[in-house]
Amino acid sequence: MGEALAHDVVRPAGVLGRALDLSCRAFALGGGMVLAGMALMSVASIIGRAALNKPVTGDFELVQMGCAISVTMFLPFCQMMRGHIIVDFFTTNMPARVVTMLDALAAAVLAAVAFLIAWRLTLGLLDLRGSGDSSMILRVPTWYAYVPMVPSFVLLGLAALYTALMNLLKVGA
Known part of the structure; x- marks a missing residue:
């Protein structure tokens, strides 16, 4: 139960795939820097x-905004690494081709949802x-936190489309 699931993670080979992979890694690094900054600020506050x-x-306002930012910045990299949680109870005994098709469908649905969230954000x-909405204590404009979240969800959508396409190509091969 505690063992890691084995799955193939292949670094993209094409120019578009490599650019997307690099962008996802850069966003994850940015999310990590935000997370590290929040940790240092929390230590300083304590x-x-x-x-x-x-x-x-x-401090709690900054942590609230930072958590939202860092989590969204990690999502595209997680998709490229196929690191999202999957429930494979029903697909364990299915042929690999069917599982790959289902993975492609799930990635396509994720892409649609990610683009929808980016639009709504x-x-x-x-x-x-x-409206000029801002945090209560620091008076930081609330919309500042949305600025990195929008491109994070766009990048998640692109990463999901890419992984869906790679799965479809894998099935066709």
Whole structure:
């Protein structure tokens, strides 16, 4: 139950695939940097609270925004590495060709959902920007957090389309 599932992760070979893979890796690195920044800020806030009775003001607001940003920035890389959780209970005994077709279908559905979310996030960003909504303590405009999230979901959609296409080509081979 605790063992890792074996699956083929092949680095893309074509120019488009390599560019997409590099973009996904860059976004994941950016998400990791946001996560590391939140960790350092949390440590500074804890030390400040304990030693000086002065935590970092608005630390929870920054963590809230940073978590949303970092998670969305990790998603495209996770898709390229086929790292999303799958439930293979029903497909365990199916032929590999059928499983690959189902994987292609799932990736295509993910692409559609990712593009839908990117569109809705864009509309939300514009609405929040227009209304001037901001966090309560630091008064950071809420729409700032949406800025890296929109391209993250677009990249997730592109990565999902790419993996769907690769699965379809695998079935056709």
